[in-house]
Amino acid sequence: MSLVNYATREITCKIVYYGPGRSGKTSNLHYIYGQVPDDRKGKMVSLATQTDRTLFFDFLPLDLGTISGFTTKFQLYTVPGQVYYQTTRKLVLQGADGVVFVADSQARQLDENIESFQDLHANLSEQGIDPRAMPLVVQYNKQDLPKELILPVADLSDAINFRNVPEFSADALHGPGVFETLRGISEIVLRRLSAASPTPAAAGSR
Amino acid sequence: MQVEARSRFDNYVVGSANRLAVAAARAVAESPGGVYNPLFVYGGPGLGKTHLIGAIGNEAVARAPGLSVEYLPLEDFIEQIHAAVAVGEMERFKLRYGRVDMLLLDDMQFLTGRRETQSELMRLLNALQSSGRQIVMTSDRPPSEIADVDERLLSRLGGGLIVDIGVPDFETKVAILRGKAEEKEVSFSPGVIEELARLDFTSVRELHGAMNRLVAQQSLDGMLTPAQVRMVLGVATESEASTPEPEPEAMLAAAPADEFFSFITNIATTVAAQIEPWKVRVGETVAYWAGEGYRTAVLERLMAEPVAPPNYEAVLRGYGHAVEQLRQLEAKVTTVDPSLGGDELFRDPERIQEAAAFVERALTGAVPPQGPQSAFERRAFQESVSNQMAVRAADAVIAEPGQRYNPLFIAGPSGTGKTHLLNAIGNELAARGKGTSRVACVGAQLFIDELIAALQEGQIERFRARYRAADALLIDDVQFVAGKERTQEELFHVFNHFHSAGKQLVLVSDVPPKAIEGLEDRLRSRFEGGLVAELEAPDRALREKLFTRYLADLGEVDPELVQYLAERPVSSVRELIGVVHRLQAAGESKGETLTLAIARQELEPAGPAVQAAPATVRQAADVFFLDDEKIVWEWPDVAGRLVEDLR
Numbered sequence: 029m030s031l032v033n034y035a036t037r038e039i040t041c042k043i044v045y046y047g048p049g050r051s052g053k054t055s056n057l058h059y060i061y062g063q064v065p066d067d068r069k070g071k072m073v074s075l076a077t078q079t080d081r082t083l084f085f086d087f088l089p090l091d092l093g094t095i096s097g098f099t100t101k102f103q104l105y106t107v108p109g110q111v112y113y114q115t116t117r118k119l120v121l122q123g124a125d126g127v128v129f130v131a132d133s134q135a136r137q138l139d140e141n142i143e144s145f146q147d148l149h150a151n152l153s154e155q156g157i158d159p160r161a162m163p164l165v166v167q168y169n170k171q172d173l174p175k176e177l178i179l180p181v182a183d184l185s186d187a188i189n190f191r192n193v194p195e196f197s198a199d200a201l202h203g204p205g206v207f208e209t210l211r212g213i214s215e216i217v218l219r220r221l222s223a224a225s226p227t228p229a230a231a232g233s234r
Numbered sequence: 235m236q237v238e239a240r241s242r243f244d245n246y247v248v249g250s251a252n253r254l255a256v257a258a259a260r261a262v263a264e265s266p267g268g269v270y271n272p273l274f275v276y277g278g279p280g281l282g283k284t285h286l287i288g289a290i291g292n293e294a295v296a297r298a299p300g301l302s303v304e305y306l307p308l309e310d311f312i313e314q315i316h317a318a319v320a321v322g323e324m325e326r327f328k329l330r331y332g333r334v335d336m337l338l339l340d341d342m343q344f345l346t347g348r349r350e351t352q353s354e355l356m357r358l359l360n361a362l363q364s365s366g367r368q369i370v371m372t373s374d375r376p377p378s379e380i381a382d383v384d385e386r387l388l389s390r391l392g393g394g395l396i397v398d399i400g401v402p403d404f405e406t407k408v409a410i411l412r413g414k415a416e417e418k419e420v421s422f423s424p425g426v427i428e429e430l431a432r433l434d435f436t437s438v439r440e441l442h443g444a445m446n447r448l449v450a451q452q453s454l455d456g457m458l459t460p461a462q463v464r465m466v467l468g469v470a471t472e473s474e475a476s477t478p479e480p481e482p483e484a485m486l487a488a489a490p491a492d493e494f495f496s497f498i499t500n501i502a503t504t505v506a507a508q509i510e511p512w513k514v515r516v517g518e519t520v521a522y523w524a525g526e527g528y529r530t531a532v533l534e535r536l537m538a539e540p541v542a543p544p545n546y547e548a549v550l551r552g553y554g555h556a557v558e559q560l561r562q563l564e565a566k567v568t569t570v571d572p573s574l575g576g577d578e579l580f581r582d583p584e585r586i587q588e589a590a591a592f593v594e595r596a597l598t599g600a601v602p603p604q605g606p607q608s609a610f611e612r613r614a615f616q617e618s619v620s621n622q623m624a625v626r627a628a629d630a631v632i633a634e635p636g637q638r639y640n641p642l643f644i645a646g647p648s649g650t651g652k653t654h655l656l657n658a659i660g661n662e663l664a665a666r667g668k669g670t671s672r673v674a675c676v677g678a679q680l681f682i683d684e685l686i687a688a689l690q691e692g693q694i695e696r697f698r699a700r701y702r703a704a705d706a707l708l709i710d711d712v713q714f715v716a717g718k719e720r721t722q723e724e725l726f727h728v729f730n731h732f733h734s735a736g737k738q739l740v741l742v743s744d745v746p747p748k749a750i751e752g753l754e755d756r757l758r759s760r761f762e763g764g765l766v767a768e769l770e771a772p773d774r775a776l777r778e779k780l781f782t783r784y785l786a787d788l789g790e791v792d793p794e795l796v797q798y799l800a801e802r803p804v805s806s807v808r809e810l811i812g813v814v815h816r817l818q819a820a821g822e823s824k825g826e827t828l829t830l831a832i833a834r835q836e837l838e839p840a841g842p843a844v845q846a847a848p849a850t851v852r853q854a855a856d857v858f859f860l861d862d863e864k865i866v867w868e869w870p871d872v873a874g875r876l877v878e879d880l881r
Contacts, residue, residue, distance in 0.1 A: 032509070034517025034537055035524065039505065063494040094394065095502045096268050096509050097366075207497050214497075218504045 047130035048140035049109030055200035126163035126217040163216040172199035241288025249406025263293035266368035268506040270395035277399030280437025283372035342373035407431035425460035529582040556583035569703035603674035606660025618776035624767035639765035641739035646769025649806025674704035678714035717752035
């Protein structure tokens with residue numbers, strides 16, 4: 029999985045936003061899309077249903093221009109969270125360079141989060157990818173909701189982030205935490221460029 | 235030129251109108267050549283472009299002392315180009331700027347219409363960029379709006395990042411004014427600075443000017459009140475329209491764009507840290523050679539290595555050498571057969587052995603054109619009045635092939651040493667090239683035969699290539715091409731090839747070009763384009779030299795005998811050699827050394843009456859003109875003249 033093509037001088041990075049249904053994956057992408065200056069805006073492809081649920085996946089190409097002489101492009105994908113879109117999820121995960129797990133901070137969604145996180149690991153393993161080797165960050169979304177509805181980050185971290193990967197709290201609808209998350213995953217992914225060295229995620233795992 | 239030390243980031247007020255530019259400038263100063271190369275900053279006059287690029291330069295030097303930073307306004311750059319051109323030191327100019335680590339060019343808008351400067355600049359930018367040096371430019375307008383600029387240069391100017399500096403907003407203006415007031419150690423009544431900042435200014439310079447005005451006014455009238463500001467500056471009190479209200483909005487609008495931007499900056503820093511220089515170099519090499527059509531598998535394998543292989547530079551160099559060898563091999567094989575060039579073999583450095591073997595086979599299969607015969611030596615060729623011109627010309631050709639007389643056309647009756655001279659030239663040329671120069675020395679008849687054979691076999695390309703590969707072409711008996719159209723056409727092309735490539739041509743014929751019947755005019759004029767030198771029948775001095783030399787081979791020489799023989803005219807050297815052989819045979823049959831007596835006996839048969847007219851004349855001359863100076867047979871057309879005189 030070569031991210032950096034030294035011959036064509038390109039860096040292409042595929043990042044997948046994963047998580048249970050309605051956790052705010054598409055909101056993340058929408059917010060990012062909203063911040064991209066007009067002259068750099070690609071087209072966000074969203075295959076959503078009438079009810080704003082992602083049916084297939086969203087795709088947001090980000091052209092970051094030339095960095096250190098390399099044409100740098102990020103591709104952000106979301107997977108449909110609903111359980112029955114298993115096949116689409118597997119498809120989207122193919123060739124991913126990094127995964128952002130978007131967890132729903134609402135207390136009543138805890139089980140869905142855990143289930144989805146396990147689903148992520150299962151899907152990766154199925155594709156022959158060692159989940160521990162896949163760059164991963166966790167985002168606890170909807171932290172802006174009233175305190176009584178959500179779990180504190182510490183509890184969520186205990187429940188979900190057993191691999192101790194970088195974690196971010198966010199309010200994807202309004203922006204806080206969105207770019208921090210993207211930056212977090214990007215750096216892990218890009219650090220992996222030094223191919224042979226193990227990823228920080230893998231190194232940090234138990 | 236040095237960057238002004240006052241231009242620093244810490245005294246540069248950042249506002250929404252220039253935040254992007256400053257962030258980019260900082261990124262550039264932190265890793266020159268790493269991000270946004272070139273960085274192009276534009277904005278109206280007096281908005282701080284020069285300050286900003288100055289700050290980049292100062293910051294970069296502060297971070298990496300020893301970094302060579304060059305700041306100059308484009309006008310100065312142009313002037314330097316002109317000066318360099320005037321004294322013929324363009325190379326030094328290029329060298330100087332090619333070494334700069336960071337080039338800061340101010341006022342790029344002056345590029346308009348300066349074609350020469352543009353092309354120089356483009357070359358420089360290419361050189362700097364490809365070696366990872368940072369370029370920062372400013373202009374009062376974006377590159378696309380600089381009129382009359384070469385498209386290619388335009389795309390390079392905008393190839394990195396283009397950022398603009400806008401007119402400062404209210405808050406920024408306040409900050410700038412406060413900073414300036416502090417710097418100048420002046421104070422204003424509360425509200426004065428704010429009132430001033432509320433006014434419309436298109437540039438920071440104007441703002442400074444306005445403040446200076448207030449300072450001056452204050453020194454006369456004492457502290458000004460905010461209400462007096464507009465009056466002092468002569469600005470009409472305006473409606474409520476320009477209140478600071480829009481400002482917070484602008485701030486909000488700018489902030490989000492910043493979020494994405496800072497993300498990019500962040501990524502850029504990470505990428506810059508992760509990119510492995512050795513892989514970049516290998517990658518560049520791969521991209522370059524792949525673009526040239528060469529197989530780069532060996533380099534790609536190298537790139538798959540997790541860490542820099544210790545020998546990677548050697549591998550890169552080796553690859554370059556291999557490609558160079560392949561090119562030479564290819565060039566070599568095309569001299570034999572152009573159709574063999576472009577073979578896949580010559581594109582894969584890993585198959586260089588195969589390619590070499592292939593070329594070897596092709597070369598052995600092809601015989602180069604005939605070379606000069608080594609028996610004919612230049613030093614064996616005697617110079618005298620009768621052949622002086624031709625011999626001197628030949629020496630000139632040997633000394634400077636292709637330079638002096640090209641072509642050299644030697645004409646002379648048979649047996650006067652044309653072939654000897656031609657081959658001697660060939661041998662000298664070949665020796666001069668120390669074995670590397672190939673000299674083709676063929677008789678015209680051979681040339682014709684080979685051409686016909688080539689035509690028969692459909693190998694005309696190969697025929698041409700064989701001849702064209704030679705470094706000099708010497709053709710004997712060129713008069714034989716007369717009347718042969720196809721040969722003349724080929725010869726015409728070959729001739730042109732040699733002539734235009736500055737390779738020596740020597741042609742030999744029994745008559746000068748103008749006397750060759752059936753020679754096409756285009757060839758005739760070309761043959762006459764160099765020097766036509768004639769060889770004449772040997773004169774007395776030459777005969778003497780030649781007899782001395784040839785007789786020396788037979789044993790001791792009687793000077794009288796040589797004198798006697800030298801008096802006898804011969805039409806050619808060949809005839810002279812015939813005389814020597816005859817005398818040798820006569821001497822041997824008698825079992826004695828050759829003497830004057832034997833020679834006389836042999837050459838002057840008893841019955842003078844049966845001799846042809848010239849012989850009679852000769853005898854008469856022996857009687858009547860004993861004086862050397864009056865030797866009649868030195869006169870041209872002796873017999874005819876005598877007959878004339880007797881009448």
